[in-house]
Amino acid sequence: MESSRGQVTGGAGGRSFSRRWFLGAGSASLLTAGLGAGLTACGSGGGSGGGDGKTLTAFVYGDDAVKVQQAGVDRFNKSAAAKKAGGTIKLQKVPGSDYSPKLRTAMGSPSAPDIFFNWGGGSIKPYEEAGKLVDLTDIIEGDPVLKSGFLPSVLAAGDLGGRHYGIPMRGMQPVILFYNKSVFAEHKLQPPTTWDQLLDINAKLKKAKITPFALGGSDVWPELMWLEYLVDRIGGPEVFKRIQDGDAEGWGDPAVVRAAELVKELIDDGAFGSKFTSVSYVNGGAPAVFARGKAAMHLMGSWEYSTQLGKFPDFAKSNLGWAAFPTVEGGTGDVRNVVGNPTNYWSINARTKNKDLAVGFLKDCASKEYAQALIDNGDVPTTSNAAELLASSPNPEYAKFQYDMVQKAPAFTLSWDQALGDGLGTKMHTEIGKLFAGQSSPSEFVTACKGLK
Amino acid sequence: MTVTVEKTPAPRTGQVHRAARRTSRTGRPHAAWALPGVLFFTFFAVVPMALALYLSFTSWDGLGDPRPVGLDNWKKLLDDPRMTQSLWLTVVLTVASWVFQTVVALLLGVWAAGRQRNRAILSAVFFVPFLLSSTAIAILFYALLDPNFGIIQKDTLGSQSGAFLAIVFVGGWQFIPFHTLIYQGGARQIPEVLYQAAAIDGAGRYRQFFSITLPQLRHTITTSTVLMVVGSLTYFETVLILTKGGPGTDTAILPYLMYEAGFKTYDFGYASAIASFLVIAATGLSLVLVRLTGFGAMRSTREGM
Numbered sequence: 001m002e003s004s005r006g007q008v009t010g011g012a013g014g015r016s017f018s019r020r021w022f023l024g025a026g027s028a029s030l031l032t033a034g035l036g037a038g039l040t041a042c043g044s045g046g047g048s049g050g051g052d053g054k055t056l057t058a059f060v061y062g063d064d065a066v067k068v069q070q071a072g073v074d075r076f077n078k079s080a081a082a083k084k085a086g087g088t089i090k091l092q093k094v095p096g097s098d099y100s101p102k103l104r105t106a107m108g109s110p111s112a113p114d115i116f117f118n119w120g121g122g123s124i125k126p127y128e129e130a131g132k133l134v135d136l137t138d139i140i141e142g143d144p145v146l147k148s149g150f151l152p153s154v155l156a157a158g159d160l161g162g163r164h165y166g167i168p169m170r171g172m173q174p175v176i177l178f179y180n181k182s183v184f185a186e187h188k189l190q191p192p193t194t195w196d197q198l199l200d201i202n203a204k205l206k207k208a209k210i211t212p213f214a215l216g217g218s219d220v221w222p223e224l225m226w227l228e229y230l231v232d233r234i235g236g237p238e239v240f241k242r243i244q245d246g247d248a249e250g251w252g253d254p255a256v257v258r259a260a261e262l263v264k265e266l267i268d269d270g271a272f273g274s275k276f277t278s279v280s281y282v283n284g285g286a287p288a289v290f291a292r293g294k295a296a297m298h299l300m301g302s303w304e305y306s307t308q309l310g311k312f313p314d315f316a317k318s319n320l321g322w323a324a325f326p327t328v329e330g331g332t333g334d335v336r337n338v339v340g341n342p343t344n345y346w347s348i349n350a351r352t353k354n355k356d357l358a359v360g361f362l363k364d365c366a367s368k369e370y371a372q373a374l375i376d377n378g379d380v381p382t383t384s385n386a387a388e389l390l391a392s393s394p395n396p397e398y399a400k401f402q403y404d405m406v407q408k409a410p411a412f413t414l415s416w417d418q419a420l421g422d423g424l425g426t427k428m429h430t431e432i433g434k435l436f437a438g439q440s441s442p443s444e445f446v447t448a449c450k451g452l453k
Numbered sequence: 454m455t456v457t458v459e460k461t462p463a464p465r466t467g468q469v470h471r472a473a474r475r476t477s478r479t480g481r482p483h484a485a486w487a488l489p490g491v492l493f494f495t496f497f498a499v500v501p502m503a504l505a506l507y508l509s510f511t512s513w514d515g516l517g518d519p520r521p522v523g524l525d526n527w528k529k530l531l532d533d534p535r536m537t538q539s540l541w542l543t544v545v546l547t548v549a550s551w552v553f554q555t556v557v558a559l560l561l562g563v564w565a566a567g568r569q570r571n572r573a574i575l576s577a578v579f580f581v582p583f584l585l586s587s588t589a590i591a592i593l594f595y596a597l598l599d600p601n602f603g604i605i606q607k608d609t610l611g612s613q614s615g616a617f618l619a620i621v622f623v624g625g626w627q628f629i630p631f632h633t634l635i636y637q638g639g640a641r642q643i644p645e646v647l648y649q650a651a652a653i654d655g656a657g658r659y660r661q662f663f664s665i666t667l668p669q670l671r672h673t674i675t676t677s678t679v680l681m682v683v684g685s686l687t688y689f690e691t692v693l694i695l696t697k698g699g700p701g702t703d704t705a706i707l708p709y710l711m712y713e714a715g716f717k718t719y720d721f722g723y724a725s726a727i728a729s730f731l732v733i734a735a736t737g738l739s740l741v742l743v744r745l746t747g748f749g750a751m752r753s754t755r756e757g758m
Binding site for chain 2: 101104105107108126127130132217218219220274275276277278279283285288289294422423426427430433434436437438439440
């Protein structure tokens with residue numbers, strides 16, 4: 001899944017490079033990959049993470065934000081903690097869209113990383129089940145720096161079965177309803193706070209020949225965001241929680257059915273225009289439609305700000321507005337609830353030869369220097385000291401909005417694909433793609449999702 | 454033409470027949486000549502294929518050890534509605550690509566075999582798309598087809614017919630030059646006397662094309678067809694980049710389904726079953742093609758001359 005993972009800052013260039021990697025990795029012929037994987041499987045018995053214990057390898061998602069991790073590694077390698085544990089950390093940057101398959105292949109091989117970036121929850125479940133993760137619960141509980149260093153809700157959001165396996169290491173990524181301030185001003189509109197208002201705004205925009213919402217439908221995961229928020233607003237976070245906990249019947253919940261119906265109505269109504277199934281977010285299509293005023297709103301992760309700042313800086317600075325997702329009439333979900341990615345996490349490979357060194361490195365993520373580096377990059381850290389740093393953000397107003405949004409949220413639902421893990425998540429993507437492309441009805445969608453395993 | 458066969462272990466297409474006849478007269482090349490090829494093929498084709506076949510009888514998520522599950526993956530292959538859809542899409546893609554590419558390449562190839570001026574330069578230009586990487590071509594066309602900022606501002610890739618036509622067209626754009634070259638070579642091998650005789654009998658250009666050129670190109674058509682069919686069965690990068698199998702699952706052909714099962718859902722057992730099925734289908738199809746067209750019998754197109 002090239003899902004809602006971190007900031008999508010790379011353009012087509014980064015994309016093409018990573019595609020190339022895939023081809024090299026044997027996508028054209030799974031046979032070759034089968035060979036490589038087969039051999040590594042045989043060799044994994046005697047394998048160990050990262051060599052001699054002096055240098056530990058850390059895999060990280062290789063986008064623009066990686067400079068914060070690189071600075072953290074450089075700082076840690078010179079620190080007293082590193083000297084005491086007797087080693088250094090080496091960062092290995094993996095191009096974004098290849099991250100998951102590369103990690104999966106590496107973790108089954110003798111060259112597995114000691115520390116690796118992940119999305120918590122379902123994204124690390126297979127590794128936990130295979131006994132490849134260090135349970136960090138006791139380490140966190142016994143260490144004041146780690147215990148009080150992070151927002152508890154964020155720390156908990158990456159949990160598996162109530163145990164901690166990861167340390168938060170990037171900014172928070174809530175999904176936000178962005179809007180174009182000048183388009184809204186021109187048509188005398190206010191960001192919607194209820195679903196009826198949203199439909200009303202849609203009607204006015206369509207009359208003015210403006211597509212209400214930009215949507216990168218060919219990536220599918222931007223479509224998922226609509227369902228995540230609608231289900232939450234209609235039925236509350238418990239609805240998806242039940243599905244996440246393994247009860248596939250949860251897809252039959254009236255909230256899911258209603259959400260799918262609302263989505264269908266939006267599509268039929270032209271809320272996303274007529275071409276959204278061939279528009280991509282990742283290659284900059286949807287952000288461009290939005291920034292150029294062809295679409296008035298965009299439901300997207302908080303990284304939309306840095307994406308726009310990179311591609312359309314004037315728009316990002318003066319015309320980009322943000323708001324919470326509206327309530328749905330009759331829904332039981334709290335309007336303060338948030339969906340998206342709480343953050344990303346570092347986890348430790350159970351086979352590492354120097355656990356002290358790895359834990360020491362993870363502690364650095366709770367430091368003020370690390371949080372400041374995230375702030376400087378335009379991110380909002382999930383550390384408990386984040387509030388006092390917000391003023392130094394390149395856009396303090398936006399940073400504060402995000403921070404309050406997450407801080408005050410009664411529930412933060414992890415992106416469904418991440419929560420379900422790669423296997424189920426990919427199959428769910430397929431069903432969502434079919435729903436949005438008009439290949440299945442809301443009821444067919446629900447039935448198909450119930451059958452996923 | 455080279456004098457000793459020993460110095461030409463791999464005769465070029467078109468010389469195969471004559472070279473084969475010559476070897477029988479002068480003795481076959483030593484088996485050791487084949488060793489590098491055989492070793493290469495064993496390590497990079499036979500062994501991985503055997504491993505994939507083995508994996509197809511296991512359940513493996515890429516972590517830990519593969520767990521034997523007997524025929525489960527193969528049963529799933531037969532029951533999976535997505536497999537049925539993929540198979541159908543693959544067949545349609547193969548047929549459409551064959552028709553498009555063969556018609557254009559054949560006509561272009563025959564034309565390029567003529568005696569026009571600058572033909573060599575034209576042939577070289579034709580060949581350029583084939584030299585580009587499929588990935589680069591797919592990214593280029595993806596940009597051209599962008600519904601909001603491309604040259605055709607339509608929802609091309611957002612509908613099944615549009616996406617399918619785009620895939621067939623991009624595939625043709627890339628591979629037609631290669632097949633044109635094959636047909637050009639084939640057409641040049643046709644003896645001039647046939648056309649001279651036909652002209653004396655009063656046959657026009659069209660009659661000459663259908664009664665001489667086409668029958669004489671029989672083996673070339675077979676060669677080109679086998680390459681096209683096998684190529685279509687493994688067509689992947691363009692689909693991944695242009696449509697990701699979408700909209701919905703409308704263009705999820707077999708190789709894409711295999712990729713998805715392997716590298717997106719980490720069900721390597723099932724992916725291996727699909728891969729093995731593809732190998733079997735491709736081998737079977739090329740054998741059938743060769744049989745049906747009489748290519749295997751190695752009969753010469755110049756019988757009776």
